[in-house]
Amino acid sequence: MNEERYFQDIDWEEMWEATLQTLYMTGISVVATFILGILLGMLLFLTSKGNIWENRPVNIVISAIVNIFRSIPFIILIVLLIPFTMFLVKSMIGENAALPALIIGAAPFYARMVEIGLREIDKGVIEAAKSMGATTGTIIWKVLLPESMPALVSGITVTAIALVGYTAMAGVIGAGGLGNLAYLEGFQRNQNDVTLIATIIILIIVFVIQFIGDIITSKLDKR
Amino acid sequence: MISIKDVRKVFPSKQGQLKAVDDVNLEIKEGEIFGVIGYSGAGKSTLIRMLNGLELPTEGSVTVAGRVISKIRGSELRKARQEISMIFQHFNLLWSRTVSENISFPLEIAGVGAAERQKRVNELIKLVGLEGRENAYPSQLSGGQKQRVGIARALANNPKVLLCDEATSALDPQTTDSILDLLVDINKRLGLTIVLITHEMHVIRKICHRVAVMESGRIVELGQVLDVFKNPQQKITKRFVKQVTEPEETKETAEHLLEHCKTGRVVQLTFIGEAAEQPIITNLIRNNNVTVNILQGKISQTQSGSYGSLFIHLDGHDTEVDKAIDYIRSQQVGVEVVTNE
Numbered sequence: 001m002n003e004e005r006y007f008q009d010i011d012w013e014e015m016w017e018a019t020l021q022t023l024y025m026t027g028i029s030v031v032a033t034f035i036l037g038i039l040l041g042m043l044l045f046l047t048s049k050g051n052i053w054e055n056r057p058v059n060i061v062i063s064a065i066v067n068i069f070r071s072i073p074f075i076i077l078i079v080l081l082i083p084f085t086m087f088l089v090k091s092m093i094g095e096n097a098a099l100p101a102l103i104i105g106a107a108p109f110y111a112r113m114v115e116i117g118l119r120e121i122d123k124g125v126i127e128a129a130k131s132m133g134a135t136t137g138t139i140i141w142k143v144l145l146p147e148s149m150p151a152l153v154s155g156i157t158v159t160a161i162a163l164v165g166y167t168a169m170a171g172v173i174g175a176g177g178l179g180n181l182a183y184l185e186g187f188q189r190n191q192n193d194v195t196l197i198a199t200i201i202i203l204i205i206v207f208v209i210q211f212i213g214d215i216i217t218s219k220l221d222k223r
Numbered sequence: 224m225i226s227i228k229d230v231r232k233v234f235p236s237k238q239g240q241l242k243a244v245d246d247v248n249l250e251i252k253e254g255e256i257f258g259v260i261g262y263s264g265a266g267k268s269t270l271i272r273m274l275n276g277l278e279l280p281t282e283g284s285v286t287v288a289g290r291v292i293s294k295i296r297g298s299e300l301r302k303a304r305q306e307i308s309m310i311f312q313h314f315n316l317l318w319s320r321t322v323s324e325n326i327s328f329p330l331e332i333a334g335v336g337a338a339e340r341q342k343r344v345n346e347l348i349k350l351v352g353l354e355g356r357e358n359a360y361p362s363q364l365s366g367g368q369k370q371r372v373g374i375a376r377a378l379a380n381n382p383k384v385l386l387c388d389e390a391t392s393a394l395d396p397q398t399t400d401s402i403l404d405l406l407v408d409i410n411k412r413l414g415l416t417i418v419l420i421t422h423e424m425h426v427i428r429k430i431c432h433r434v435a436v437m438e439s440g441r442i443v444e445l446g447q448v449l450d451v452f453k454n455p456q457q458k459i460t461k462r463f464v465k466q467v468t469e470p471e472e473t474k475e476t477a478e479h480l481l482e483h484c485k486t487g488r489v490v491q492l493t494f495i496g497e498a499a500e501q502p503i504i505t506n507l508i509r510n511n512n513v514t515v516n517i518l519q520g521k522i523s524q525t526q527s528g529s530y531g532s533l534f535i536h537l538d539g540h541d542t543e544v545d546k547a548i549d550y551i552r553s554q555q556v557g558v559e560v561v562t563n564e
Contacts, residue, residue, distance in 0.1 A: 129332075222319055
């Protein structure tokens with residue numbers, strides 16, 4: 001009886017659906033951010049001074065793009081990307097409509113972490129690979145990526161957690177998910193129990209992501 | 224095997240041009256262990272990096288095993304590098320790979336099949352004496368073991384030349400010796416040409432056939448190791464030779480003696496090869512009316528013979544002492560009267 005009094009406003013089915021939407025948005029955007037971020041971070045690293053593809057103009061351009069998109073507050077980025085999203089998804093409502101903004105918001109952030117991770121690799125190891133006659137492709141796949149993998153994984157963990165937060169913000173302007181539910185059902189209809197439960201579920205998602213990230217990082221790190 | 228012609232390397236720096244290597248000419252023969260010694264900043268690191276194209280000369284040409292390293296680019300250079308291996312001061316192993324996987328890496332680069340790779344890795348592990356450590360990660364190995372992995376990795380593709388970049392400078396003396404023994408063994412067994420750079424004369428003495436002394440980008444002295452030990456020309460070479468022949472305390476003992484003995488002389492004798500095995504002191508005392516006090520002595524082995532040094536105090540009548548010194552000179556032994564200046 002008690003339970004019913006405390007959580008009387010909650011539609012558990014709706015809550016479950018919102019949770020799945022949040023997980024869907026986070027999952028897809030984390031995968032896309034991982035790939036795009038590594039791509040950008042790798043380019044940033046390789047074109048920087050003293051590296052294999054040293055190229056100042058290219059480095060400056062990529063660096064500028066990354067910095068600009070990293071600096072725009074997420075909520076504004078969503079608005080700015082409306083035309084782009086409309087072109088891509090043909091709608092501003094629903095989980096898929098949130099994806100372009102989530103990925104474009106998170107990838108530059110992650111790209112910087114990738115760059116930092118790559119910079120931590122001992123230059124001597126890259127030199128050793130070169131001295132063995134390795135191609136740039138081999139150096140990327142067999143030296144740079146494996147040697148920086150713990151940093152790449154702990155970076156994507158932090159980014160994934162930020163992305164959970166972003167999905168909640170995206171939810172407020174119509175993307176669905178727990179943020180949307182907490183705002184529409186919880187805040188606007190003054191049902192605090194809905195907001196509370198949505199928050200607890202988000203917290204659990206964040207803890208689980210951190211836990212998995214930590215385990216993988218320590219498994220990978222043989223230093 | 225290796226030919227360096229009129230090579231110059233200039234780095235642009237904020238204070239203008241920095242000449243790292245200046246007008247160097249060298250010929251290194253097949254099967255030779257060739258040492259380059261110099262203090263840090265002498266340009267030896269840049270020089271060795273030009274042998275596998277990690278640095279390109281500003282002027283001049285570098286030819287290794289018939290390929291003009293300073294000219295070729297791209298796939299041809301990568302191909303050449305598989306025949307010119309390198310080991311490093313800090314080993315430069317991949318921490319994310321096990322010992323076996325590290326040794327396998329150059330084979331993967333060369334496109335060797337998996338079964339063949341496994342076979343070769345096992346051979347190499349045996350060659351460098353790392354049996355039982357195949358699945359360890361570099362972080363679980365000692366410095367000496369890491370360098371063994373580095374050597375095994377360098378030998379994987381049957382190179383013609385092995386470049387050693389201060390390969391023992393991060394190791395303790397005992398481990399250094401075991402790694403040097405391994406290098407000599409490989410040189411003899413596989414006929415591999417070895418070029419090494421170092422700042423330790425001990426390394427040169429122990430394994431090199433010939434040595435070049437570098438100072439501010441130039442080669443100031445070049446020759447057979449024993450000749451350089453016997454008769455160092457440059458001041459810097461003398462300093463390096465002293466590293467092995469004359470321990471610190473010798474100088475102090477000599478100074479102490481010079482202060483206390485108002486008569487007689489402190490003399491340094493240097494023996495090369497045969498002379499090191501003659502009973503010279505016995506003859507000296509029998510034939511001359513002097514007293515001999517032995518202060519310190521040492522015999523070092525080099526790849527082409529032994530080299531010894533002995534500090535003695537000669538006392539007696541001035542004319543007798545002079546006669547004694549002349550006698551020693553006649554025995555093909557180097558004599559240097561140590562004075563307190």
